[in-house]
Structures are given as structure tokens and as C-alpha cells.
Amino acid sequence: MAFLELKNVSKGFGANGSRAEVLRDINLQIEKGEFVAIVGFSGAGKTTLISLIAGLLKADSGNLTLNDLEITAPGPDRGIVFQNYSLLPWLSVFENIFLAVEAVNPNWSPQKKKEHVEKYIAIVNLTPARDKKPGELSGGMRQRVSVARALAMNPQILLLDEPLSALDALTRATLQDEISRIWSEDKKTVVMITNDPDEGILLADRIIPLSAGPGATLGHAIQIDIPRPRDRKAINHEPRFKEIRREIIEYLLNSKGEHHATLTKKLILPDIEPEDLSLPRHALGGRTKPIRRREVKEIEVSA
Amino acid sequence: MKSFKLDWLVLPLIGAGIVLLLWQISSATWAKELPSPLKTWETSKPYIVEPFAKRGEMDQGILRFTWYSLILVAKGYALALLIGTPLGFFLGLSKTFTKIFDPIIQVLRPVSPLAWLPLGLVLFMGAGKNASELGALFTIAICAMWPTVLNTAVGVRAIPQDYLNVAKVLKLSRTKTLFKVLIPAALPYMFTGFRLSLGIAWLVIVAAEMLTGRPGVGGFLWQEYNSLIYEHIILCIITIGVVGFVLDRLMSLAESKFKTA
């Protein structure tokens, strides 16, 4: 059995009537030590997928297992970098990371905990900001704190939800290298969500496109058989790199196109009916309720 | 710089001047029993220039009376926070708890201190000479705790899911979640509640002292009314107002200190 396994997972939001399916039929198998990147459009359901794996959301149907154990609740064995950083604003950079380190390693000596935290602050180049509160940091700096916090937890599997999206190209490259180094040194399992196919191809063993929503599903995985270490400058000229990129982008655009096709077949009208001004208005009724098209039973649209 | 001084010094003084003028006119025309500002000052002077004098149980400097009142308020207020904060947390955390207790809270909340005090005195009748103090404390606590309860509950409900997710992913223990996540996240709301509660506690103290005849600003006010020394009523009103204002300012300061991003 694979290390992380998702079988026929689907997830929607909202009550029965207005339920919107976000993910459908998600099947995913990730081996221990594998680095998998998932790319998809904004709003497709990438964060939803990561939250399911993290155990923060419950799937409507299907199974999720990690190490053959069903995922029922979140836990520190899955380190997660939230897309919105989720730092506690009343704690300093140091304290935010310390809280995580302490939660995961309660038996360490205070000295060891402190050194461990300092080490990860240094990795993300935030030592000068170690005593600042998140409110005093830039978006990119917060993102780095969030990355440092997840890495410092030393989890079995790292779930990264667009971990580098707010960073400039230079910092981004540094942290990409850092993630790559940590992955290859500790042989951690990594699931990284990204909106940048190039980033996925550079870092991952496998890249999987998530089709456009609603009802998004994973496309077929593409093995990235470009040998490591991969040089970010050289890779741009590699034919295999271009081929993978084209394949991914084509899949994504097609998945969006399908939706477009189904939508454009129907004539979409605004959900409101014209008001008949020739009818007398109720003097005291005030505003009359607009007539909603969906509330009207039978309508005829003349072209 | 000039307009700054105008804003916080000159304009408020104009307001005070207008009120003084209305007071003067009223005492000279339709309210003959109302002492004029000057007469009020003259009669009150001994209580102001010797603010800590103690000439008798009910004849003491105005700040000494204020001090007695403040001590009683502090005790009652502490009691209100001690009961109100946990209650607010339970309301904020549990929907069932809210459904059980919210209606009764909404019914008890508007009850006036004047209605609670007799009940307080009855409750602690067995306490002998402490009965009036305990009754007053009971009244202050039960009247002042509602803003703390409700604001804490709102604050707890408003904690962003993100912060709770962090606690979940780290599997923080209940106590750690409470002290590292819930309390800091709800603190700004809680402080608003604390400030409003203090205002009410100070309102209630006067009523409580009037009814129990305890020494303090309120007790003094009532006694002087009965002895027909109306100047001192005004002295007490001004003192109560100023002290209440200062307390509110102090709490606002503390509140802004605890504002988190």
C-alpha cells in the first residue's frame, strides 16, 4: 500500500439544496519519500484537497489513509504550510515556531528547543526579524515564517499550500532550493500545491494537474524524469521540461474549455425579470420584490 | 499645534462654561432650592481642600469617601470578572450552553441594581454586620458582569478558523489551546467587556451605598440630602462623574495595549 492514499474522495460545501461539489473522484497514491506537485486553477479546490489530507476537513465519500491508518483528525505528523500563513498575530516569529516545536517535542530540553527554532529561523533568513510580530512583517516574510514552522515540526509528510506564492523570484528560488534540500536530505514525503507549473517541474518527482472546478478531479500524473540535481537555469532549455510543461498546461486549459463548452451551449440570463411599469404600484408597499427568473416556473425566451 | 490645544482644552471648557451658566440661571430663577455654583464651592470647600480628613463616620474628605467606594467597586468588579469571563467562554464555545443559558441571561440583564440590592441584603441577612457589604458586592457583581459575559462570548465566537486550525494541527492540549490561542485571540473583545463592566460597577456602587448607608460617595450624597445640605449633592455628583471618567480612560488605555493585529 502506498504511504498516502486517497480513494474516490469527493467533497462539497453547503447544505443539500445549494450543495456545490468542489472535488470529485480524487484518487491519489504517494509513496514514502516522494515529492508530488499538484497544479490547478485558482478556486479549483487545491486548498480543499490539502485540508482533507491534513484532516481539517472530512471527505463526503471515499477513503484517505496515511501509513495504512485512516485520516480522521489533524496531527503534527502532517506539517502544513497554510496558504494564508495562519500565524498567531500575538506571538513573535520565534514564539510562533517555538509553539510548534514545543508541541511536537515536549521532552526536549529548553535549550535544545530554542536552538532548533533558531536554526529554522536562520534557514528562512529571518534572524533579524526573530522578535517581530507577524503584523510587522511583509507578506513574503510571513510566508517564510510559516514554512519554517512546518519544517521545524519535522513531520512525516509536508503539505505545502502554495508556500512560495507571495515571494519575489529571488527569495522564491532560495526557498525552492531549501525545500529541495530538506526533501533530499531527510527523504520526507512532500505534497506541494502550486500555481506555477515550472516550480512543480523543478522540484517534484511527479506533477499532477487538478482540473478546473466545479467538481474538479486529478488528471493523470506526469513522471518528471529529469535527472537531479536540476539546475533552474539549464532546465528551461531542456526539451523534456518543455514537453511536460506543455502537457500540463494543455490539460488544464482543456479542463477549463470543457466547462466553457457546456456553459456556452445554454443562453444565460440574469436572475431577474423585467418589471412591468404599466401596472399600478402598491402605494404603501414600498419596494416591490424583484421577480427572480428561477422562481418563475415556465418561461419562453424568444431569440 | 494651536488648533490641537483648541480642540482638547478650549472647546471642552466652553461646554463646561455653558453648563455652569445654565446652572447659575436655574438656581437664580425657577429652582430656588438649587444652590448656585459659588455657594456650592464655598460649602464644599472643606471637603475638597482636606480631601482625606476624617471628622466622623459620615463626615469625611471627599477623596476618602471616594476611596471607600473604589475599594468596594474593586471587590465587586473582580467578582464580576471572575464569574463573567468563564461564563462568556462557555457561551462562546458551546452552542448547547448558549441555548440553555442565553434566554435567562437576556432576562436577568436588564434588571436594575435597585431591584437586586434588596435581594442581596436578604441573601446575606445571616452575615450580621457584613450583610450590607456582601449585599452590595452581590449587586455590583451581578449587574456589572453582563458586558463581560456577552463580549467574551462574541470574542470567542469571532476567533478565526485559521487560529483554531493551528491548534488542531499542533494537537495542543486544552489548557494550551486556551492560553495560547483562545484567550489571546478573544482578548480585544474581552477588554471592551471589561471596560463597560467597570462603568456599570461604578454606577451601581452609588445606588448600593445610598440604600445601605455605607460610608462612600453615594452614602454621603444620600445623607446630605436627608440633612438638607444640597451643595454636597452636587459635589458628590461631580466627584462620581470625574472618577467614572478617569476609570474609563484608564481602561481604554489598557484596552489599546492589548489590541492584537
Ligand SMILES: Nc1ncnc2c1ncn2[C@@H]1O[C@H](COP(=O)(O)OP(=O)(O)OP(=O)(O)O)[C@@H](O)[C@H]1O
Ligand atoms: N468553507 C467553505 N465553504 C463553502 N465553500 C468553500 C469553502 N471552502 C472552499 N469553498 C469553495 O470551494 C472551492 C475551492 O476552494 P479552494 O480554496 O480549495 O480553492 P483553491 O484551489 O485553493 O484556490 P486558490 O488557488 O485561489 O487558493 C471554491 O469555489 C470555494 O468557493
Ligand SMILES: [Mg+2]
Ligand atoms: Mg487555495
